[in-house]
Amino acid sequence: MRAIRRFTVRTVLPAPLADLDDLAHNLRWSWHPGTRAVFADLDAAVWEQVDGDPVAFLGALGPQRLEGLAADPEMVARVRAAASDLRAYREQPRWYQRQTAAALPASVAYFSPEFGVAAALPQYSGGLGVLAGDHLKAASDLGVPVVGVGLLYRAGYFRQGLDRAGRQTETYPVLDPDGLPLTLLREEDGSPALVGLALPGGRTLHAQVWVAQVGRVPLLLLDSDVPANDAAARAVTDRLYGGAGDHRLEQELLLGVGGVRALRTHARLTGSPAPDVFHTNEGHAGFLGVERIREHVAAGSSFAGALELVRSTTVFTTHTPVPAGIDRFERRTVEQYVRALDDAGDLPVADVLALGAEDQEGGDPLVFNMAFMGLRLAGRANGVSRLHGRVSREMFAGLWPGFDPQEVPIGSITNGVHAPTWVAPEMTALASRRMSPHDLATGSGWEDGGAISDTELWELRRRLRSRLVDDVRRRVRASWHQRGASSADLRWVDDALSPDVLTIGFARRVPTYKRLTLMLADPARFAALLLDEDRPVQVVVAGKAHPADEPGKRLVSELVAFADQHHVRHRIVFLPDYDMRMAATLYPGCDVWLNNPLRPLEACGTSGMKVALNGGLNLSVLDGWWDEWHDDDNGWVVPTADGVDDPDARDAAEAAALYDVIEQQVVPTFYDRDEDGTPRRWLAMVRHTLATLGPKVQATRMVADYVAHLYVPAAAAGAALAADDKAGAVALADWKARVRAAWPQVSVDHVDSGGVDDAPRVGDRLHVRAWVALGDLTPDDVEVQVLHGPVGPDDEIAAFGVAALRLDDTYEADRYGYAGDVELTATGPFGYTVRVVPRHEALTSVAETGLVTTAT
Incomplete structure (x- = not known):
């Protein structure tokens, strides 16, 4: 029987435990071990049952259990101490408040189509979203006044499974916002705060705004599933990357235009400062610039003056190294939506369409390009690694004809990862006990065995590997049950993998350029590596192919078919439904992280950074961040056949090189032991990795770079142009017009x-x-x-x-x-x-x- 209406009944907490609600609804718990420990100690069995989700946990405890806990003075004191610690974290000055730059932004709006903050808030598909989540968390830790803006997808991305034949299957469980760590933004009268934008045909797209509190940072998520919308409008935020054409365009209009309006509403209702810098993470949110121009024109500016004001305070980060990764829409369709948005006649439609025009050599005049609009609306732009910056300058050079690629105004800030989220608690606890904050921050504490001996470090690495093996066996058994196997058929799972075998991990999205199956190029040679009697290798693989990506889904099937074979299935596994929960065990447990994309198609790649912070080593082609920060002692380089045009020949050459490196370098280094059974050379590489890469790959370093090199200059430029009733913007626009008119002479x-x-x-x-x-x-x-x-x-x-x-x-x-x-x-x-x-x-x-x- 199908319900005609659904809702979530919220837990009523006893007064002594009322602070638990604030603790559960601030996502700081996802990276703060002390808060998680408070929840776990309330009821360890229930905490494990709900996979460490505090909102679900409170709902599962029940009134009697809560009353019993409320009568426990020690537990009440711990809850209140945790709440006090959270308040201090949110209110006390941090790194940003100690900066002395004259033009520190009062607020930075950070737009992204996806955010991977925690598994309990599944609003991400892969690296872009997880990076956005790490950006918010690092900004919170530093005290940078960021406000995140995204969409709330009622079905998230998708849940991946495998059918009996090993093919990827997709399901879309509906998420109930009331069961997530979210709070609905409300007007003063208690009604939901709504934003709206006009659509073609006289329709209006309305959205309510949910707020996820990420430490000090509010994340605004727009949700179109509201009664004021018709059925089509309610479905705009149905799922992440799930539509095309008008559906995708309406999502991006809601993110950009609706996101700016949500920011204005949030500032009005909370008294928070209006953002003076806008950062768009990829081109999906590019329409935010159009909306900001419309605001300025409505207030009396010319379009040209408004454009200068918006450009000066906009930062655009590109994440794609290939044109195929850019959203492009039919120009005439975009024109219809822009005309509908501009009900007051504030936007010259031709000027807006020119922002996304492919008017460079080889462009399509019938197409509106979202990345081009993002670059034209941004005074500052960057790629996400040094190599990607160079690739981006070459890819977008046509927008600046007459200039060499090296002068294209796209810089680079290399991505980073949020260490408190991704480092195993055991690693953090051991390092914190033995090292000073300075030695931890600089990495110097890892450089010798004085603080932590090789024996201790090796034993810790084995414990992390053992925990991964246990998790893999649980997941493999569950996956095979889902595929139709009986328990009697799965006795082999008890021996799948080993805590004493060299473990290689490979997990990421599955577009073809990441080459999930390169390791299978020579099945016999690969199997020999796995099954070596004295020095075996085991491999853990995970990754989702987009539901519409048939070539990617075929790669998943090919990998699963190989891993299903009886003679190797105890040495290689494919884990379906790769997500942040799986990653929390996978990254620390792997000895080596494999990355073999087609160079230079990996913009940055951050999974290898997370492994490095846990004492794992990287094995990668020279792409993304690895091209920038590798050395001979923090991992291995897979040689590439750059310049080989035949893709099959290139894959064969690079696969052979991969096997050579594993056989001749990785395996001997791992298994060569001293008389105590300790791999000294391996551990020296681990120490070097932690000491040299540890400080570099931090998201706090990344966000500090954004502040110094992009946010502060953008705020200063915006303030200069806005001064004296926008006189600077008017003068700059007039000067550009005069120079353009005279330039032919x-x-x-x-x-x-x-x-x-x-x-x-x-x-x-x-x-x-x-x-x-x-x-x-x-x-x-x-x-x-x-x-x-x-x-x-x-x-x-x-x-x-x-x-x-x-x-x-x-x-x-x-x-x-x-x-x-x-x-x-x-x-x-x-x-x-x-x-x-x-x-x-x-x-x-x-x-x-x-x-x-x-x-x-």
């Missing part, structure tokens, strides 16, 4: 040089003179530069230096002379050229306007 008429003889030597100074025509512009509007450096056989200056030439004299009425010197610092072929670029104190990069004139 700008030319480099003549260049000559001197100062060196026919045989120049290192240390000589080349004197360069240039005469340029500026038309209606003045020397104050431009900078004349000489670009110089080594040249190749085609006279291209691959990596060049830039020096500004000084204004020398006026040659004619509209022609100006410039001059300067260039020191020759390297031997070999050398070349130079001269160019003119716009110059204004408010520009964030030389390429911002896209205008450049180069000597020919």
Whole structure:
């Protein structure tokens, strides 16, 4: 019998235990062992039964049990002490409050389509969401005033299973917000606070706002499943990445436009400061810029002035290294939605559509590109590793024609992970007992065996591996039962894996470029590795393929088919339904973390960072963060066949290289033991990993980098443009319009040089003179530069230096002379050229306007 209505009955807590509600609804418990210990000690059996979910836990205790606990003075005191600790954490000054920058943002709005904060709030699909969750948690720990903005998906992503044949299956259990660690944002009269946006056809999309409190950081999640909506509108937030076309576009409009309106509502109802910096995590939330422009235009700004105000305070982070990862919509469809949104006529539709236009060479004029809009609306942009920054500059270079990729205004801040979330409690407890805070923060405490001996470290690693083996056996048994096996068929599971065998982990989303099955390229050789009598290897694999990704789902089936074989199934397993709960045991328990994507298609990858923080070693191709921070002592590099065009040949070559590294380096290092049975070389690599990578891979380092390099400059730029009734924005917009109109008249008429003889030597100074025509512009509007450096056989200056030439004299009425010197610092072929670029104190990069004139 199907219910016609459902709701969740909330627990009524006895007064002495009332603080438990606050503790359960602040997600700090997900990374704070002391709070989790309080809940676990209330009733260990129930706590385990609900998988450590405090909201579910309180609902499962029952009135009698709660009354009994309320009569226990010691337990009441512990609950009150935990609540007091949480209040101090939320209210006392932290790192951010000690900063002295003049333009510290009062609030930063962080938009993302998914957030992986805790398994109890399943609103994530993979790395992007988990990164967003770690960003919020690290911001909270540092005291950075961030507000998260996302969507509440009633069915989350999906739950993965396997059918009898080993094929991926998907289910979508409906989530009840009342059973999640959420609080509904309400108006002063108690009614749900609603935001709305107009849709084509006279429809309106309404959404209520749920608040997840992530330590000090509120996370606003918009939910369209409200009575005010029609059936189609109620389904907009049905599931993460579950739709296409209009459905996906409406999700992104709700996230961007609705998210800004939710922020305004939240600030009005809570008295919190309005954000002065907006950070969009990928292009999905790009419409937030359009909504902010509309606000400024409605308040009297021109579109051009509003655009400058919005750009100055917007940060855009790209996470994709391939164009196929970018959301693109039909231009005419976007036009319909923009016209519907603009009921007051504040937005010039053509100008909005131009933000997402693919007007570069090879672009599609019928398409609206969300990443292009994100970049055009952001004064500051970054990739998520040093290599990814370079890849992004090359991928988006067409937006800045005339500039080399190295000058494309996309920097990089390498991702990090939230250590309190991902480090095993045993590792944290041991290190905290033996090391000072300074030695922990710098990693120096791991550099020798004085604080923790090799024997202790090796025993800890074995305990973590043993716990993983127990968890794997439980999950494998449950998966096989779901596939139809009987208990009698599963006696082999008791011997699956071993706590004493070298354990390699591989777990991530399953797009084809991550190459889930590269390890199976030579099945016989791989099986020999697994089954070696003296030095065996065991492998734990997990990962979800998107429900619409048939090639990815075939890879899952191929891996499962191999792991199902009787002769290897005790040495390799596939665990379905990879999520944060599984990861909490998997990362600490693996000795080696395998990563073998097609280089350079891994933007960053953070799972290997989490393993490193637990004393595991990485085995990876040089991609993402590993390209930046690997050395010979923190893991191993899988050689790649870059430049091989045949994908099968490339896979075969790289698989062979992978087997070689495992056989010749990884396995011997793990199994070579001294007379005490301790692998000294292995543990030296573990110590080096903890000492050198530990401080680098932290999300607190990442967020501090965002504050210093992006948030503070954005806040300063925004304040400057907004001062004196937005006079700076008006002036900048007018200046850009004037420069663009006059730029066709700008030319480099003549260049000559001197100062060196026919045989120049290192240390000589080349004197360069240039005469340029500026038309209606003045020397104050431009900078004349000489670009110089080594040249190749085609006279291209691959990596060049830039020096500004000084204004020398006026040659004619509209022609100006410039001059300067260039020191020759390297031997070999050398070349130079001269160019003119716009110059204004408010520009964030030389390429911002896209205008450049180069000597020919």
